[in-house]
Amino acid sequence: MSYSFINETMENVRKKHPLVHNITNYVTVNDCANILLAANASPIMSDDIAEVAEITSICNALVINIGTLCERTIASMVEAGKKSFEIGNPIVLDPVGAGASKLRTETAKQLLASFNSSVIRGNISELKALFTGSSGTKGVDANALETITEDNLDEGIKMAKEMSKKFDAIIAITGAIDIVTDGEVAYVIRNGHEKMRQITGTGCMLTSLIGAFVAANQKQMLESVVSAVCLMGLSGEKAWESCVKDALGTGSMKSRLIDFIGTLTADDCIKGFKGERV
Amino acid sequence: MSYSFINETMENVRKKHPLVHNITNYVTVNDCANILLAANASPIMSDDIAEVAEITSICNALVINIGTLCERTIASMVEAGKKSFEIGNPIVLDPVGAGASKLRTETAKQLLASFNSSVIRGNISELKALFTGSSGTKGVDANALETITEDNLDEGIKMAKEMSKKFDAIIAITGAIDIVTDGEVAYVIRNGHEKMRQITGTGCMLTSLIGAFVAANQKQMLESVVSAVCLMGLSGEKAWESCVKDALGTGSMKSRLIDFIGTLTADDCIKGFKGERV
């Protein structure tokens, strides 16, 4: 199996320098901007309803992340999503904390009902909350009982494919093991390091990175999401390895993770890819 | 004197993995989340009135920080504080900039009147503004004339104990010398490094860290606050030492401070503790 698509999709991001509109949370927004810049994309953050339609129109993709949603920004998310969908731009939705509060679950559902997302990325409990209406999220981490493991992987893939069909979107369930599917084909990806869980926003950063990858690779949407997931995971692995070597911890790991997003080559990713098409 | 309680309180945070709800400012929120994760706690940031009561109900503690308060979030702070108090969760209040504006002083007083905080952490001028109604804050730093020094330490301890009784809360006055008291017993702590003043949010980060410590140590509240203050100060010392060694400055120091929050052991803290029970 050749994963040369990683080369094409990464090259497209680096060459096309896509502009990504992010309506995201104020916790990790700086890291999302920096990861986009490291990947040679350009971020623009804008959440006011008076300008989001106009801003999204000059961009190549829209990322919506509900991490610190409020009434004001929810309206902007709906407005921007509708506009972006209307003009045919890819939309990536990150339903942060869906299941943890009615507001989050209902907002995610409202967004799903207002426009078609190209990609939905979340952990298993967030995505289950959207899919089934059930909750059980512990903060923004996946409920321990609901983690994807080697034992329940087939079940996870099946559920992801069903979600994909239901929402007509590529689904990326991320955790220790990641599943990416367009409803027909699925990829299982095992890159990443458990220490990434001790950095806030690795999920948010990945969502923004996916925004850049789908913006630059609209004819290879599934492959571009897989590439972004691989690049993020591998950067996390390399960042932790480098921190261990220098006796550093998770604070420095965050900076180095962003370093590797910019310095890893497509060859590094193809060689380091720990995944398979299933 | 044995400070073995540092071992117990740190172990409890690492084992219990407490979930801490933060309604905090957008300046330092990312660092607050990362310091909680480094300590093996879990952060959730949420400030919308439509969900704060629900979010705080699934958490183990609530941290309220008024650093970039506005009308919308003040209402959420009151709502979340009342709910958290009702269900018996510890609340940590950081009255950032109290004394610097009427809005901040009045908001802090409104919060104090709306629910009982378990811990109030601030610098001396912020706490004096709450206690006496006087002001004199220069930004978010303690007024130079009002710093706690070895010369006025007894007076500082007396005032802290009075504040503690007045507000029925553990008081943590932090600066070059820190005082932590429950109104009866007081600890004086001299950990930390003056370079920490050149990193924004060391106070905010400590407040969030205290949230994790009290959440995981509800039977040893005073000791858990002392432990958090020690861990923060020692991490700052080690971070600066490490930056000097590598010819780095305060930008890198911030990352390394978070590194040490995760890598320092309880033994390191007990050995490095520069404090006493008074």
Next chain:
Amino acid sequence: MSYSFINETMENVRKKHPLVHNITNYVTVNDCANILLAANASPIMSDDIAEVAEITSICNALVINIGTLCERTIASMVEAGKKSFEIGNPIVLDPVGAGASKLRTETAKQLLASFNSSVIRGNISELKALFTGSSGTKGVDANALETITEDNLDEGIKMAKEMSKKFDAIIAITGAIDIVTDGEVAYVIRNGHEKMRQITGTGCMLTSLIGAFVAANQKQMLESVVSAVCLMGLSGEKAWESCVKDALGTGSMKSRLIDFIGTLTADDCIKGFKGERV
């Protein structure tokens, strides 16, 4: 030509420890605060209309950055700007993204009409949008066709001087080549490194840094802006050099840029200054 004013202006910042009120965006606010602290200034962030006039009154300068503007904060910007102008404090305006949306262009114009800014800093397309009403911004980067180069430098200087006269403000157009002018005298500055474009907020950070420099050097406003631009650019150069040496990337570069803001001496800046008075 002696650039000894760099020594005087830097010393003044380090001695006077100016307090700078920032109404800025939530993307880069943490870095703005940290760069001010690294330079030995003090930041205060406050954007609520109930307190901005009071806060700005206790400060030495006001920085307004429209990077994530919304209706609520626009009103606060106007209020704070009027107050700051009334009491004679310098105001630095950063019209982030002017030209990218009507809201941004109109807000920038509204601010210009409400009070006199002492300094306006932006990239060429943002400043052109203010000056001519035209747009063409790609996100927050300068439109490639409108970059200041050695070939069009004379034209750039002429336009900057005209802008300066029109707005009665020092103009700082920053990019690969920077132009700073008070309408009569202009400086061309070539410090900086292209990798700075892969860090979000280098422009915002510079704007806040300028706030500290003008606050501490009100009799040498033009020279103080030039000094801030030089310090920022040189810190970027040194940061990247140091990252290359350690095989790090743009994530670590951000931290090290802040490191150098604090550790570079005035002598380093005078020796490293790549500019000229024209």
